[in-house]
Amino acid sequence: xxxxxxxxxxxxxxxxxxxxxxxxxxxxxxxxxxxxxxxxxxxxxxxxxxxxxxxxxxxxxxxxxxxxxxxxxxxxxxxxxxxxxxxxxxxxxxxxxxxxxxxxxxxxxxxxxxxxxxxxxxxxxxxxxxxxxxxxxxxxxxxxxxxxxxxxxxxxxxxxxxxxxxxxxxxxxxxxxxxxxxxxxxxxxxxxxxxxxxxxxxxxxxxxxxxxxxxxxxxxxxxxxxxxxxxxxxxxxxxxxxxxxxxxxxxxxxxxxxxxxxxxxxxxxxxxxxxxxxxxxxxxxxxxxxxxxxxxxxxxxxxxxxxx
Amino acid sequence: xxxxxxxxxxxxxxxxxxxxxxxxxxxxxxxxxxxxxxxxxxxxxxxxxxxxxxxxxxxxxxxxxxxxxxxxxxxxxxxxxxxxxxxxxxxxxxxxxxxxxxxxxxxxxxxxxxxxxxxxxxxxxxxxxxxxxxxxxxxxxxxxxxxxxxxxxxxxxxxxxxxxxxxxxxxxxxxxxxxxxxxxxxxxxxxxxxxxxxxxxxxxxxxxxxxxxxxxxxxxxxxxxxxxxxxxxxxxxxxxxxxxxxxxxxxxxxxxxxxxxxxxxxxxxxxxxxxxxxxxxxxxxxxxxxxxxxxxxxxxxxxxxxxxxxxxxxxxxxxxxxxxxxxxxxxxxxxxxxxxxxxxxxxxxxxxxxxxxxxxxxxxxxxxxxxxxxxxxxxxxxxxxxxxxxxxxxxxxxxxxxxxxxxxxxxxxxxxxxxxxxxxxx
Numbered sequence: 001x002x003x004x005x006x007x008x009x010x011x012x013x014x015x016x017x018x019x020x021x022x023x024x025x026x027x028x029x030x031x032x033x034x035x036x037x038x039x040x041x042x043x044x045x046x047x048x049x050x051x052x053x054x055x056x057x058x059x060x061x062x063x064x065x066x067x068x069x070x071x072x073x074x075x076x077x078x079x080x081x082x083x084x085x086x087x088x089x090x091x092x093x094x095x096x097x098x099x100x101x102x103x104x105x106x107x108x109x110x111x112x113x114x115x116x117x118x119x120x121x122x123x124x125x126x127x128x129x130x131x132x133x134x135x136x137x138x139x140x141x142x143x144x145x146x147x148x149x150x151x152x153x154x155x156x157x158x159x160x161x162x163x164x165x166x167x168x169x170x171x172x173x174x175x176x177x178x179x180x181x182x183x184x185x186x187x188x189x190x191x192x193x194x195x196x197x198x199x200x201x202x203x204x205x206x207x208x209x210x211x212x213x214x215x216x217x218x219x220x221x222x223x224x225x226x227x228x229x230x231x232x233x234x235x236x237x238x239x240x241x242x243x244x245x246x247x248x249x250x251x252x253x254x255x256x257x258x259x260x261x262x263x264x265x266x267x268x269x270x271x272x273x274x275x276x277x278x279x280x281x282x283x284x285x286x287x288x289x290x291x292x293x294x295x296x297x298x299x300x301x302x303x304x305x306x307x308x
Numbered sequence: 309x310x311x312x313x314x315x316x317x318x319x320x321x322x323x324x325x326x327x328x329x330x331x332x333x334x335x336x337x338x339x340x341x342x343x344x345x346x347x348x349x350x351x352x353x354x355x356x357x358x359x360x361x362x363x364x365x366x367x368x369x370x371x372x373x374x375x376x377x378x379x380x381x382x383x384x385x386x387x388x389x390x391x392x393x394x395x396x397x398x399x400x401x402x403x404x405x406x407x408x409x410x411x412x413x414x415x416x417x418x419x420x421x422x423x424x425x426x427x428x429x430x431x432x433x434x435x436x437x438x439x440x441x442x443x444x445x446x447x448x449x450x451x452x453x454x455x456x457x458x459x460x461x462x463x464x465x466x467x468x469x470x471x472x473x474x475x476x477x478x479x480x481x482x483x484x485x486x487x488x489x490x491x492x493x494x495x496x497x498x499x500x501x502x503x504x505x506x507x508x509x510x511x512x513x514x515x516x517x518x519x520x521x522x523x524x525x526x527x528x529x530x531x532x533x534x535x536x537x538x539x540x541x542x543x544x545x546x547x548x549x550x551x552x553x554x555x556x557x558x559x560x561x562x563x564x565x566x567x568x569x570x571x572x573x574x575x576x577x578x579x580x581x582x583x584x585x586x587x588x589x590x591x592x593x594x595x596x597x598x599x600x601x602x603x604x605x606x607x608x609x610x611x612x613x614x615x616x617x618x619x620x621x622x623x624x625x626x627x628x629x630x631x632x633x634x635x636x637x638x639x640x641x642x643x644x645x646x647x648x649x650x651x652x653x654x655x656x657x658x659x660x661x662x663x664x665x666x667x668x669x670x671x672x673x674x675x676x677x678x679x680x681x682x683x684x685x686x687x688x689x690x691x692x693x694x695x696x697x698x699x700x701x702x703x704x705x706x707x708x709x710x711x712x713x714x715x716x717x718x719x720x721x722x723x724x725x726x727x728x729x730x731x732x733x734x
Contacts, residue, residue: 057382059407138557144489145555153487164554166704250558251500252693256700273689275378275403 044288051281058275069282079283081258082266085170089262090238092174097234098227100178101185106219108186109193119190123183130180134247137176138163141248163248169259177244181237185230192226193219221304228302232295239291240264263287335628336366337621340381341395342374346582350648358635365628381409392621392629393636396442398433398612399685405441406731410616412439417630427654430610433682442614443637446651448578449610449680450502450510451672452597455481457590458492458572467595471514471540474573474598478550481572490552495544496571497551498562502609503541504695506575506597509609509681511537514600524684525728530717535710542702542709553703566592577611578673582650585669596672610680612654646670652677686727694720 015023051069053062073079104122108115125133140146141162149159162172200218209217220227242264246253253269254261263283271280339355341347348371355367370391372380378400384390396404404410420440423431427443434442452474454467462481468474478494485491497503508519508529517534520527544550556565563580565571567587575597576584584592599606615636621629635641642653646664652674653659659678665671685691698716701707 056403056407057378058403058409061408135557142557143554144491144552149489153489159487159489161704164704166700251498251554251561252696252700255696256553256704257697269689272375272379274687 047281047284049281050277051285053278055277056275057271057277062278065278069278070286072279073282073286078258078261079266082254082261082263085259085261086239086241086263088170089174089177089241090235092171093178093238094231094234096174096178097181097185098230101182101230102189102223104182104186105189105193106215108190119183119187121183122186125180125182126184128180130243131247133180134176134244138248138250141172163260164256166257166259169249169256173241173245173248173260176248177238177241180244181234185234188226188230189223192223195226196222224302224304228299231302232298235294235298236291239287239294242268334364334366335624336368337392337625337628337632338368338370338390339393339395339632340391341369341371342377343371344374344649346649350644354636354641354644358632361635362628362631365631367632390618390620392618392625393633394616394618396614396616398442398444398614398682399688401434401442401614401616402436402686402727402731404616405436409618410441411619411621412441413443413617413633414630417634418443426656428610428656428659428677428680430612430677430680430682431654433684434614442616443633444612444614444654445637445642446645446649447610447612447654447677447680448651449608449673449676450505450575450577450597451676452573452595453566453576453580453584454573454593454595455566455569455571455588455590456593458569462572464572467593468598469602470604471511471598471600475544475548475550478544478572479548482548482550484549490549490555491570493552493555493565493571494550494573496555496562496565496574497545497553498574499553499696499699500692501560501562502575502577503699504692505609505611505683507537507541507695507699508683510597510607511541513607513681514604515540520684525724527717527720527724530710530713532710535708535713538698538702538709538713542699545703553699578650578652578670581669581673594669594672596675606676606679608676608680610677610682612682687723690723691720694723 050062052064052066054065054068055062108118111118140148143149143159143161143164146162148162153159161168163169196219200222201214204214204218241262245260245262245265246268249255249260254265264287267280267283267287270276270283339351341351348369351369355369358367359365381390381394394404394410401410418440420435423440423443428447430447431440431444434440434444452467458481459465459467459477462477464477464480468477474495480494481492482490482494483492499507512519512529512534515533515537517529517531517537519529519534545552551571554561556562556568556570558564562571562574563576563583566574566576567584567589569588569590581594596606597608615633617626617629617633637654639655639658642655642658645651646653646658652670653664656678658664659674664674667674683691694716697719698712701712701715702709
């Protein structure tokens with residue numbers, strides 16, 4: 001440290017003190033940048049490179065195959081299935097997470113006592129290790145031994161297949177993910193709600209607006225930046241769904257009959273279980289383009305500046 | 309100043325130390341396996357013995373987690389590192405051969421005629437293009453584990469000999485609550501566990517459908533007989549309801565259910581003996597897999613891990629690696645392996661040992677070795693998925709077994725075709 005301070009003080013090559021400080025700042029900023037390049041950018045580039053080659057993970061030969069991997073994926077029903085499922089996770093998960101999150105945040109905003117406790121309780125699933133939570137949920141869903149079916153039967157409803165039912169499995173997984181991210185969503189919405197100046201509500205109330213009108217005309221528009229952030233972030237989370245699916249369907253990952261399979265899980269299976277690294281990298285490239293497009297579209301369509 | 313001198317002297321001494329070893333040429337070879345505690349411990353012991361026999365050779369033993377094994381090889385080899393002798397699942401051998409990573413076993417050290425005379429027949433799965441590429445120390449087969457306490461309660465007097473008896477016993481042991489949910493399975497079922505092997509190499513064959521053509525190029529189980537075998541298996545879930553998939557969640561859930569006393573019978577590998585011995589409260593036993601009829605042709609699925617020579621082993625390292633390989637598969641090592649790891653010896657002579665056949669846990673597995681067949685897997689994950697899906701199509705979507713099997717065969721044929729198309733390349 002002493003040498004750095006000394007170096008900063010010494011006038012060198014005519015640099016002024018301000019410039020020297022900036023130089024040091026850039027130097028320090030360069031370290032994480034280099035790290036980011038090595039950890040994130042390089043693998044991404046190499047993955048793009050692998051996507052146009054054939055590689056079985058072992059062989060030193062990686063022949064160039066052009067777009068063959070992409071063609072194979074286009075004709076692969078499992079890949080199509082994974083893509084459709086992934087979109088379904090987004091379409092089910094995001095609205096559920098937004099509506100429940102906003103509802104809870106609005107309720108929490110109204111209470112003063114115990115708000116901190118409730119917030120902490122809702123946040124807990126988010127800090128619970130995903131793998132552990134997935135296994136507990138898998139047991140809760142268990143067709144024959146799980147408590148959920150016990151509850152259903154106690155109130156006179158028929159037992160359900162949940163993760164074993166081709167029609168329910170995806171929703172069963174999505175419910176667990178919503179549960180997991182709900183607390184995070186509530187905290188984000190609470191912060192957004194707190195940031196809306198009270199004066200708008202007071203002025204509107206003077207003008208005679210109440211209840212739903214306040215919500216539609218003031219809360220929702222002024223919450224827009226928070227909403228956009230939540231939707232974009234949430235969409236990326238659902239597009240990259242992996243750990244929960246793998247662990248909740250551990251014996252037949254992505255099953256039954258590929259009903260819970262996601263793109264990222266399929267990439268993992270292709271690359272590390274079936275040693276088709278080229279196809280796995282091609283699928284990753286597709287996922288990258290999809291996430292980029294959706295994110296840009298969402299940011300363009302959803303962010304509307306609001307002026308009052 | 310004194311400190312500086314002391315440091316210089318120590319440094320000189322340290323630098324001079326390796327020179328003391330000069331005078332005897334030493335070759336260092338590297339052995340890789342995945343981490344399995346008892347195997348790692350045993351190989352450490354074996355290396356000590358080997359190095360005592362061959363003072364000129366040093367063996368570096370490196371092991372990695374199972375899940376990262378292939379990735380580790382993939383990253384080490386292009387960098388010019390990696391092992392001289394490597395431990396592989398037999399199903400990976402074609403992948404390693406085609407990637408140019410294994411060299412064939414030398415004919416003088418491992419004559420094929422001798423291998424085929426001395427070893428259990430399943431090792432032929434490691435013969436590719438007329439050459440042996442790898443060799444096992446130990447092998448595994450399937451058998452039936454049964455809960456003797458549940459047998460007694462359900463008045464099942466002896467382990468079933470036919471699948472018909474098996475089903476009847478399973479029905480008597482299955483317990484359900486008043487709403488029909490299973491609380492104890494008669495048969496702990498797991499298509500993604502060992503049951504896909506059971507279907508492929510045992511049920512299909514016993515019902516009269518050979519699963520693959522002799523040259524392993526064609527899928528042949530989608531016949532009327534094959535469909536009947538699949539129907540028998542899926543009826544256990546849908547009709548007699550003696551088992552359920554994912555009854556206990558998780559990999560090995562069927563085994564956990566058995567150990568917890570929640571499954572009367574399971575089909576599992578010899579590698580499960582250790583876990584079951586440690587974890588099962590009830591009294592239990594092992595019996596050979598039932599047959600279609602009394603005295604009918606038995607069948608079983610065998611699998612094994614092999615040791616191979618990599619292309620990295622050249623010159624003096626190759627000579628040392630061959631010696632080490634011979635040592636690893638020697639009769640003496642096989643005996644130690646059986647005691648320490650619990651895996652069955654690959655030598656016919658040891659298999660015929662009456663003491664082994666009389667072992668209540670090992671016996672039924674050993675008795676299956678003469679006829680146990682390996683599946684020529686070219687993409688195990690995909691081939692397993694195909695049969696798991698076939699079972700689910702019948703069980704969950706009410707597809708006729710014949711149709712489910714035909715779809716499965718078509719999918720698996722594609723996987724085989726892809727493999728063989730690539731193999732044609734010189």
